[in-house]
Amino acid sequence: MDTGPVVVGVDGGPDSRRALTWAADYARTVDAPLIALTAFDVAPVFGPYAMSGSESPKKLEEQARKVLADTVRDTLGPEADVQQYVIRGHPAESIVAASNDARLVVVGCRGRGGFAGMLLGSVSQHVVPHAHCPVVVLPRQENA
Template identity: 45%
Template sequence: MQAEAAPRKRVVVGIDGSPASYAALRWSVDYARMAGAQVEAVAAYDVAGATGWSAPAVDATLDAEQARRTLNREIITALGMPQDVPVEEHLVRGNAAQALIAASEGAELLVVGNRGRGGFARLLLGSVSQQCALHASCPVVILRAPEDTTEAAAT
């Protein structure tokens, strides 16, 4: 009998197009390279008005296609091409924190940026990264975006 191959180690990373998520993706790839793991880039999206009366009806399939193209473009922007570490793209409809917490099941590590695109710019920790730190089923690494030297020079 042939022995089954051990499942490959997984590093899950949240990506939302923010500078902090790009830093998290690059760090994840570097870590995965050293650990012999694969990277699972997880992005969450939601359809406007899907759960209430806040927007006109939309085509959910079209939104999913747009979100998939955006995720692919963000990975290429953050990493360039090609990569020596496997990066799987996972697009999930719904809440980002819940999607990342679910994806953390069985993972070696969950990596997120300290803040995404929404909320208050001066917060040190966003709600998604905070929820992941509290509820993920694996260790969590929270990364800050590199300092923007142009903004620092202007202040």
């Protein structure tokens, strides 16, 4: 869909910051809305470990909101025109779902791994073959 938004996956790591910058530049160029998306997942815990200090979904969501807001502010500035969404679910599946209405999805090559369920490199590897729109995967920048 060439009239939809540009969606960028953000986890706060250096590759996602590069993806955010690239996506913002592209969105401006094509006059499209920019959506920055962070997803968090709650790992299932069973047995005697179920109550042993695992983070609550509310706490994980608050952390995800903070990471997203801080990353957008620090990368694009406090006045950036970016819609920010935090979704509970696996990051790759959340980005694929967001691609339904997007004109383009942008992700970094490797994730930060800062949230439960986010595996290094697995998000971009899953998004590319499953997205419903074109995908840009920015390569890792070794100096980052």
